[in-house]
Amino acid sequence: MLQPLRAALRIHTWGGFALALLLGASYAALPLFALLPHLWGFIAASAVSYVVDARLHRVEPAFIRRLAALRVDRVTRFLARDVLLLMLAVRMEAPEPVLAAGLFVLGAQFGMLVLYTALHRVIRRERALPVAVRNMDMGDAGIPKAPPAMLFRRYLRRMLHLDLPMHAGLLAGLATAGWTFTKAGYAVSLGLSALLLLALAAQVRRARRTPEREEIIATLNRQLADYRPEVALYFSFAAVSRDFMYQVNMWIETLENLDRRPLIILRERASFAYLSRTRLPVVCVPRADDLAQLELPDLKVVLYPGNAGKNVHMLRVAEAKHVFIGHGDSDKLASSNRVSKVYDEIWVAGRAGRDRYQRIRHAIDDAAIVEVGRPQLAPIRLHTEHVPGPLPTVLYAPTWEGWSDDDCHTSLIPMGTELVRALLDEGVRVLYKPHPLTGRRSEEAAAADQAIREMLDADNHRRQSADALPDSAVDPESRMQEIRERLDELAGRNRIGDDAQQTRDARMPEHTGSDEWHALEAEWHRLFWSRTGPSRHQVITGQLPTLYECFNQADILISDVSSVVADFVASLKPYVLTNANDLPDEEFRAAYTTAGGAYLLDRACTRLPEILRSVREPRHDPMALDRHTLKEYVLGPDQPTSMERFNTAVNTLAETALLHQQEQEPSGTLLVPALDADRAGLSRPEPS
Incomplete structure (x- = not known):
C-alpha cells in the first residue's frame, strides 16, 4: 500500500517518505495546538515544519513539485503556518494591538512578495535576449550586469523566510507575556522585506538598458562572420532536460575533431544547463524569426541528432546539405x-x-545512406583487455517504456524484478543502469524500477561485511565532489547569472580543456569503483559513471532492443537480449539485427544459468564468433577508423554543397522565415 503512495507522490527514498510524513504530521498538529491552545506544542510543530520543508526541497524536489501541482505550494504552506500562529495568539488572548499589528505585518509581507514577484518578472522580461551564446566574444553587445544573486536567485524562499523574526517574536511574547520581542520581530520582518523590495526596484532601471533584439543579433552576426562556421549540429526538443541532452553531448568530441569549423545550434534555453564541455561556439536561438536572422554564408552541412518539429526551421536552408546522424544505432x-x-x-x-532503412520500401534512396561508424565508441575496451573481478559483473541496462505501447521495448514491466532476483540468486554483481526516462509514462515501469533498487540495496546490506573496504587516509567522497565541481566549471554549468549574464561574459576559450576533462573523468571513475568495492551492486543514474565506463566494468550486458546493445557490440563481450514475449528464437533474430550475436533470455529467466556460463567459463561461449561477425555488420570495419570515415563524409558533403551553390545564382539571405512546425509532419525525438 505504501509503495503506490510513494510513487503517486514522486518520493524516491524511504527516508524522503518519512520526511514527507513528518511534514504532514507537523501541519496537522499546528491547528490542533492553535485551538487547544498549547504554546510549546505549537512551537515544536512549527520548528519541525520549517526544518523538514527545507530538507525536502534538497532531497525530494519531485515531491515538492507534486505538492505544488496539488495546490499546496510553498507560499500556501508558509501562509497557513502564519495564519495559524495568529489563531494561537487569539486563543491565548494576546492584546488586540499585538494581533492587529501581526495581521498588518503578515498582509504587508505577502503584499510585498507579490510586488517583488512582479518586479522580478519585469527584470527577467527586460533582460531576455533573442539568443544565448557560449564560446564567442559578446563583450561589445552592451549587455548590463545581472542583478545580485541575493536579490534574483531563489528570491521566493528568501522572502518567505523573512517571516521568521515575526514568528519568533510573537511566540516569545506569548511565552513571556512581554511584547518587546514581538515588536522587534514585527519591525525586522517588515523592514527587511521592504529593504529587499527597494533594492530590487533599483535594478529595473539597469535592466532596461539591455540592448534591443536587432543589436544583439548584429553583434552575434559579426562574431559568426569572423568564425565562418561550415558545419552545424542542430538540436531541438520541446522538454529539454539532462535526459535528452545526451543526444548532443555524445557528438561534441567528434565535432571538435573535424577538419571543418563546427557550430552548435540549440533551440531551447534549458539546453545550456546540461551541455557538456566544449570549446566550440554554441548558439541558442529559441524563436524561428531570430534564427532566420543569423548570417551563415559559409555553412555547408547541418547535422541532426534527432527528429523534432523545429527541425523544419533549419531544413529550409537550401544552400546547406542536411544530414540525419541520430543518437544511437538500434x-x-x-x-x-x-x-x-x-x-x-x-x-x-x-x-x-x-539494411534497416531499405526495409522501408520506396521511402529512402540507398544512395542517400552513408556508413560512417560510431566515433563515440573509442573509449570502450575490448574483451581481451578486460580484467574480471572476484564476482561476475552483469550490467542490466533496460530501455524505457517508449512514447506508446507500440514502441515499448522495456523488459522492466514484464520481467525486470524477476530477472534481478534471478541474478541475485546466481550470486553475481549487478550494475543497474535504467534509461533516464524510465517511469515517465508508465507507473508500472516506475514501480519495477523502485523495486529493483530496493532489492539491490537489501542485498548490499547482506554483503556488507564481506565488502568492507580498506581504510584510507584520503576521503574519496570529498575528492570526487571536487572533481565534479571542476567538471561543471569546464562545462560552464556553474556560471553565475541568467542567460543574459552568461552571454555577456562569453569569450572564446583560451584552451580546449579536453585533456584536463578526460584526466578528471578517469580519476573520478577510479575513485568511484575503488570506493564501492569489486562486489557491491550499483544503481547508476547520473552522468557519471558514464555508460561506456559501465561497459568496461561489466563482464556481460543484459538489455532490451536499443542502441545500448549496438554500442556494447564494440567490446565483443557476451551480451543478452530480453525476449519478454517469448518469441521463437528464429523469429526474434530475424526481427532484430543485434540479436544476431546475442544470447536470448526468456521471460521466466530459465536460460539465465546457462547464459552466465559464457562468463564463468569463457571457453563455453558459443556466440563469440557471431559477435565478431555482427560487430562489422552493425558498426562497420575497424579501418579506417570511425572518426576518419565521419570526417571524410563531412568533407565530401561540404564539397558537394559548395559545388551546388556555385551552380546556382546567389539567393540573398541564407535563412528565411520558417514554416509552422505542426505542418512539417516531423516526429518527436525518440531516445534510444
Missing part, C-alpha cells in the same frame, strides 16, 4: 523512420543501418 522503428526522407543524407554506423 533496431527500434525510430532508427528507420520515414521522416528521415526529408534529409539529403542519412548517416548510419554500418551495413545494418543501411
